Amino acid sequence: MKCVTCRGPAIIDIRRHNSNFCAEHFIEQCQRQVRKAIDEFEMILPEDKILVAVSGGKDSLAIWDLLVDLGYEVDGLYIGLGIGEYSDISLDYARAYAQARNLHLIEVDVPSTFGFDIPNGSRAAKRVPCSACGLSKRHLFDEEAIKGGYDVLVTGHNLDDEAAVLFGNTLHWHTEYLGRQLPVLPARKGFPRKVKPLVRLAERETAAYCIVKEIDYLIDECPMAAGNKHLSYKNALNEIEAMSPGAKHSFYFGFLDRAAAFFAVEASIDREGLGACASCGAPTTSEICAFCRLVVRAGGQLPERTGVTAVPVDLGPKRTGSVQ
Amino acid sequence: MQVKVRLHNPRRELEIEGPITIINLLARLELNREAVLVVRDGELVPGDESLSNDDSIEIRPVISGGAS
Secondary structure (H helix, E strand, C coil): CECCCCCCECCEEEHHHCEEECHHHHHHHHHHHHHHHHHHCCCCCCCCCEEEECCCCHHHHHHHHHHHHCCCCEEEEEEECCCHHHHHHHHHHHHHHHHHCCCCEEEEEHHHHHCCCHHHHHHHCCCCHHHHHHHHHHHHHHHHHHHCCCCEEECCCEHHHHHHHHHHHHHCCCHHHHCCCCCEECCECCECEEECCECCCCHHHHHHHHHHCCCCCCCCCCCCCCCCHHHHHHHHHHHHHHHCCCHHHHHHHHHHHHCHHHHHHHHHHHCCCCEECCCCCCEECCCCCHHHHHHHHCCCCCCCCCCCCCCCCCCCCCCCCCCC | CCEEEEECCCCEEEEECCCEEHHHHHHHCCCCHHHEEEEECCEECCCCCEECCCCEEEEEECCCCCCC
């Protein structure tokens, strides 16, 4: 295999681009794809204060590294979810990367702050662990970004993530989620702008990027995620991709170009009438936000917030489906 | 000697008779090329490369994540 750019020995083939790359030109390709996503979807403005959600895995460390190399100043945010040794090791990787690059990493520990962890809390709350984890992370990402005065929150969602969520939401016609499955969600009161600059890179490429750049990351899968639907959707899409290179890209970007707008109205209705959570002050359509309800259901404690009076929590209906 | 192959999820080690190309090795192990990378001495190994019996490689999964 020869590099498509320099004709030197290639280290990786990217079949959907019908191209092979040497190490140097593969890194350039990753940077080009991230730059293209940022520009095409107007993800980041020059004056933006940027926060990236970091898990210690390949995607979040890759996007942090890519953004820094592209010249952005970016702080990291790590959420400790109390998933035993897995959380301890993932924090080690996030810290090691930040220290090696002299970058600022904010750490929030759910068990010590809210009195529950994901394995036990999700069981007590009768929620799927990945659902409780996702809900907690989204809430805390927003909260920390607003608290720190960040304009934009970056997540490491890649093409495979987006295609798999789209696949699941389409299978079950979660139309309110389809309308929000965009590479950029604009800022609103209580929410930072949320952007996904890796949408043009598959996760095979983000893993390869880390290997080439010698970025140590947590390889092992989260023990709570084993057997979840999201992973099965990814496997199904990879079977299709192997037979038809470019299928995941066509599926996701075709959706953005031709279909996402049809679901925009429903997505906006879903977000109308946002008030402040009576417990934490976060934007919510209910009296108590979903995260505070989870904390109570999981047997945790809501931290005291200045100027907010805690109220009895109504354990309302749970929702299903996937949103990012 | 044979090609030493280290796998994840679950972690295990296999020995496969070489020479064998990466593409053929992955096919033999019924692994999807979209879902893994092959690493030798910390460096990526391209699909058309042939492994010899003194090689030791890692097959690294790249699929990760819950739904959030």
